[in-house]
Amino acid sequence: xxxVVVVGSQWGDEGKGKIVDWLSSEADIVIRFQGGHNAGHTxxxxxxxxxxxxxxxxxxxxxxxxxxxxxxxxxPWALIDEIEEIKKKGxxxxxxxxxxxxxxxxxLPIHSELDVLxxxxxxxxxxxxxxxxxxxxxxxxxxxRRSIRVVDLLSKKNLDVKLKTLLQHHNYLRKGMGKxxxxxxxxxxxxxxxxxxxxxxxxxxxxxxEEFKKxxxxxxxEGAQGILLDVDHGTYPFVTSSNTVASSAATGSGCGINTIxxxxxxxxxxxxxxxxGPFPTELKDKIGEKLGERGKEFGTVTSRKRRCGWFDxxxxxxxxxxxxxxxxxxxxxxxxxxxxxxxxxxxxxxDGKKIDYLPSSSEQQFKIKPIYKxxxxxxxxxxxxxxxxxxxxxxxxxxxxxENFVETKVSAISTSPxxxxxxxxxxxxxx
Numbered sequence: 001x002x003x004v005v006v007v008g009s010q011w012g013d014e015g016k017g018k019i020v021d022w023l024s025s026e027a028d029i030v031i032r033f034q035g036g037h038n039a040g041h042t043x044x045x046x047x048x049x050x051x052x053x054x055x056x057x058x059x060x061x062x063x064x065x066x067x068x069x070x071x072x073x074x075x076p077w078a079l080i081d082e083i084e085e086i087k088k089k090g091x092x093x094x095x096x097x098x099x100x101x102x103x104x105x106x107x108l109p110i111h112s113e114l115d116v117l118x119x120x121x122x123x124x125x126x127x128x129x130x131x132x133x134x135x136x137x138x139x140x141x142x143x144x145r146r147s148i149r150v151v152d153l154l155s156k157k158n159l160d161v162k163l164k165t166l167l168q169h170h171n172y173l174r175k176g177m178g179k180x181x182x183x184x185x186x187x188x189x190x191x192x193x194x195x196x197x198x199x200x201x202x203x204x205x206x207x208x209x210e211e212f213k214k215x216x217x218x219x220x221x222e223g224a225q226g227i228l229l230d231v232d233h234g235t236y237p238f239v240t241s242s243n244t245v246a247s248s249a250a251t252g253s254g255c256g257i258n259t260i261x262x263x264x265x266x267x268x269x270x271x272x273x274x275x276x277g278p279f280p281t282e283l284k285d286k287i288g289e290k291l292g293e294r295g296k297e298f299g300t301v302t303s304r305k306r307r308c309g310w311f312d313x314x315x316x317x318x319x320x321x322x323x324x325x326x327x328x329x330x331x332x333x334x335x336x337x338x339x340x341x342x343x344x345x346x347x348x349x350x351d352g353k354k355i356d357y358l359p360s361s362s363e364q365q366f367k368i369k370p371i372y373k374x375x376x377x378x379x380x381x382x383x384x385x386x387x388x389x390x391x392x393x394x395x396x397x398x399x400x401x402x403e404n405f406v407e408t409k410v411s412a413i414s415t416s417p418x419x420x421x422x423x424x425x426x427x428x429x430x431x
Contacts, residue, residue, distance in 0.1 A: 002261040003219040004428045005249045008226030009265035009319045011235075011273040013297070013306060015331035015414060016266045017041030020057040020222050022419050023264075026429050027220035029212050030058025031205075033252030034071040034242040035224030036107060036135035037078045044417045050089065054079050056222050059098065060091050065212075069205055070103035071242065071252020073138040074150070076191075076198045078107075099208060100201040101254070102151040108191075110170050110182050111137040117177055131304075139241035141166065150202050153195040156188075163188055206254025213259065218429055221249035221260070227319035228273075235358070235365055238277025245323040262428040264411060265325035267316055269333045269398075272297050272306040278365035280358075281309035281345045295335040310372065312345040317406040318357055327411030327426055330399060333391075334384075334415045339377035342398060346405065347371040375401070384421045388413065391423075 004023060008014045021043045024030050037053040043060060044050075050060050054074060058064040068074065079100075083093050111134030119132055141147040146166050152159050163184050171181040212219060223244055228234045230244040242248070246263040250256060270291055273279045282288065288308045291297070297306035319325070336342055348355050348368040359365060378392035385391055391399075391413075403410045413423040 002429045003221070003259055004262045004264060005221040005223065005246045005260050006264050006266060007223040007244065007246050007323055007325070009267045009316050009323070009325060009328060010226045010271055010312075011228045011279075012224070012226035013272050013274065014226060014266040014268045015417075016223070017043045017052070017057060018414060018417060018419060019264070019266050019329045019331065019412070019422075020220065021045065021060070022422055023220055023428065024058040024061055024064060026218060027058065027064065028217040029065045029067060029209075029219045030056040031067040031069055031209075031219060031221050031249070031253050032056040032072055033069040033221055033223065033249045034244060035240065036073040036133060036138065037075055037082070038131035038133045038135045038240075041222075041224075042417075045419065048089065050086065050091075052086070053082055055082055055086060055093075055098070058220070058222075059086065059093060062092075065097055065099065067099045067205055067208070067253065068101060068104060068201075069253035070101040071248060072101070073105045073107050073135055073142070073242075074100070075107040075112075075134065076194050078133075080194065080197050095200045098201050099203045099205060100150060100198065101205040102149070102202045103205075103254075104150050105138055105142040105147040106149065106152075106191075107134045107138040108148065108166075108187065109134075110167075110187070111135075111141070113179075114170065114173065117179070136241040141169075144169070148191070150198060153191060153199055156192065159188060159191065209253060209255045209259070213255075219259070221246075221253065223249065227265075227323050228315060230322075233319075233322045235277050236360070236362065238275065238362070246325070247323070262327070263323060263325045264428050265316075265320060265323065265328045265408070266331060267328040268331050269311060269336055270295075271309045271312050271315075273309075274304050274306050278362065278368075279307055279309060280315075280348060280365075280368050280370045281312045282307050283309045287339075291335060295332055310343040310345060310370075311402065312370070313402065313405045314345055314347060314356060315358055316402075320406055320408050325408055327409050327428065328406070329412040329414065330402065330410050331414040333395065333399075333413055334382045336377065336395075336398075337381050337383060338379060342375045342377050343372040344375065344398075344401065344405070345370040346373045373401075382415050384418075385415050386421065386423060388423050388425065
């Protein structure tokens with residue numbers, strides 16, 4: 001059986017939710033392997049909308065096991081709220097179909113407070129444009145070896161020791177910012193109160209994955225955000241605090257890299273970005289507004305308006321290489337219906353010289369100018385079309401150019417938010 005990793009090939013918000021849901025109908029196990037509740041997926045199934053933040057997309061389907069891996073940072077209160085919210089929509093969630101890694105790091109109120117303090121700081125160097133949910137500070141504590149993990153909720157004594165170490169660090173920062181020190185007793189009491197609700201889902205995930213592999217179960221690894229937000233390979237420092245590339249699926253869930261058979265990159269037919277940071281093809285005009293309106297470009301979790309621009313082939317080609325993507329699923333093609341002219345970025349100019357990649361320097365990233373190739377738009381609708389041959393010729397030409405330029409085949413094409421409106425060219429699960 002094939003195991004598939006799904007990652008976003010841009011800055012996130014590429015429509016992964018629909019594609020993951022579409023693939024999860026064939027998978028047995030769906031694993032979320034990085035990120036926090038700052039990233040979300042919107043699923044539309046039989047006219048019913050589900051907005052997920054931490055829960056893997058497989059949770060809304062019967063007879064699937066959903067796993068939150070060790071690479072995810074988990075706000076326990078947000079997780080329980082989300083579980084209750086999804087249950088109200090008729091979805092069954094129990095310890096039999098939802099597993100949570102015992103090694104996952106917890107996001108605490110102290111993390112979200114620090115996130116807000118930094119974002120509200122007058123210093124531009126501290127402002128990244130985060131969702132203020134504590135994801136970054138939680139990852140900092142994880143790397144600093146002082147985080148509270150799911151397994152720490154098992155012992156009151158151990159939790160007390162861990163909290164002392166954690167608050168020593170955070171209260172030092174808070175004093176420097178002129179804020180009151182954090183109350184350890186209240187935080188401990190709050191954690192012990194929610195502990196039973198969280199611990200019932202806790203398991204050694206790496207062990208469960210090994211069991212599933214021996215049973216030849218199909219595993220779908222679900223990434224959050226996009227590769228350009230990767231802490232190593234993205235537009236640093238305007239990135240998330242985890243690795244979003246496909247290889248982190250193994251690290252973030254506890255399995256060998258040889259578990260992965262196919263990597264599918266979800267790729268929007270244009271480009272969007274949320275928050276601060278460089279965006280070479282951003283359109284701050286009526287065309288950009290039109291893309292945003294037609295594509296309903298607002299965040300699943302925060303409802304923040306997304307910045308919009310033309311498809312950046314240079315960036316997608318680069319993320320395909322850094323993540324080892326085998327095929328791309330091109331989404332939201334229908335948003336481009338009706339444009340007279342459509343453009344693709346095929347290179348950059350930096351200080352008068354042409355370059356064919358995104359430089360690592362944030363200073364240079366802000367300076368680069370896109371070089372475009374223009375395409376004739378199509379006047380007939382692609383919305384709901386289910387066959388490649390039925391697409392307008394201009395749309396076919398657009399897709400073929402993307403495929404050739406990014407040097408990776410288009411495996412699927414999405415022509416509406418509905419799961420059924422997907423043109424399958426290559427099945428990632430097929431051996």
